Amino acid sequence: MTTDASTKEAFFERLGALSDDMIAAHGRDFAMGALILAARFIAQGQPVADAANASASKIIVDH
Template sequence: MTQALTTEEQSKDRYFQQLAKVAEEMVEDHGKDFAAGALVLAARWVAENRLGTPQDVKH
């Protein structure tokens, strides 16, 4: 018996699908190292509350 997903679970699933698509595109365009680094950097920005705020980004 399969249990239906809650509204929150459905929302989270959509975000995971979007992340997977973006990650696949980054790998295709720039390789695995770039994709992994970009996703780790994005996770770091989330953890540090730095999204949406101008910061000195070192390239």
């Protein structure tokens, strides 16, 4: 495995652990919603940290 591939693998492991933690704490719907919102922020070129401060209804309405 190349350094690039091993770095990506490490991120997937961290993402998997975070997803499992979110599911355990708040359920599958919350975990999926949070990951989708993060992906949307990435696609829009916005800092993902902004997602923590935005309301879900505002994000959904402002597409």
